[in-house]
Amino acid sequence: RFLEIRLPCQGTSLHSPLPENAVCDNVKRWPLSCPVEAGGSVHVRLGEDVSELWRDGASKLTLGDLAFTEVMPDPTPASHAPESTYLEVLNVSSKAIDPQSLTLQDQGNLHSLEWIVQPQQGLVLPGDRFLIAETASAWEDAALDGVAVVRAVGWNGLLDGGEEVALHGPSGEVESLTYFESWWQGVAQDGVALSCQSPTGCDHSSNWRPDSEGASPGMPASFESLASNAYFEAPLVVLHRTPESTLSIQPFP
Secondary structure (H helix, E strand, O other): OOEEEEOOOOOOOOOOOEEOOOOOOOOEEOOOOOOOOOOOEEEEEEOOEEEEEEOOOHHHOOOOOEEEEEEEOOOOOOOOOOOOOEEEEEEOOOOOEOHHHOEEEEOOEEEEEEEEEOOHHHOEOOOOEEEEEOOOHHHHOOOOOOOEEEEEOOOOOOOOOEEEEEEEEOOEEEEEEEEEHHHHOOOOOOOOOEEEOOOOOOOOHHHEEEOOOOOOOOOOOOOOOOOOOOOOOOOOEEEEEOOOOOEEEEEOO
């Protein structure tokens, strides 16, 4: 048996293994010929098995790299999800992240995040989702296969009437959402989540609706589309004052 590491950088070559002090005699240590970027990965092959190992890239997150995709302020009755307030977050970046490097801001308070249900490698990979929950007990025994869940320490959950929430990384704010009770469009909130139609779209009432299945924690809603939707995405423009004291609107370069 052998271990082969391939790095996504130029001038990469495989090296002979170095001895490793371990109980098992088949444990080997390889020097890497170039560093793995934060959020990046290496490919590991053991015989015919190939795995991808990732490095936490939360320190490199910028605004727009994460997206709130589902909001559950009133989880009672628990017909479609565990009885717990939660937020669903989609990693739309190209980096793997450890949510424990993030903080949730709610009503002016910052809450650290800690794992309840941890995925492999303890990282949320690009394109994957995780949940931010109010309590741990409802999720520890929930039959949700492969859904990563963290708890917001000291968090009292979401308000039914709406509020603003935000996620902060080591480099600052990476996502925010202000939702309103009217976004449920008259549907009773009782155990019904609010889900977005386009994670890359803006946070407007037209981009959110009650989940048609009640709730879909850790999974996209049936009406969600990752495709860019011009209806939800506002174009960038530049305003110029004219000599006639009017404003002209031009596309952003």
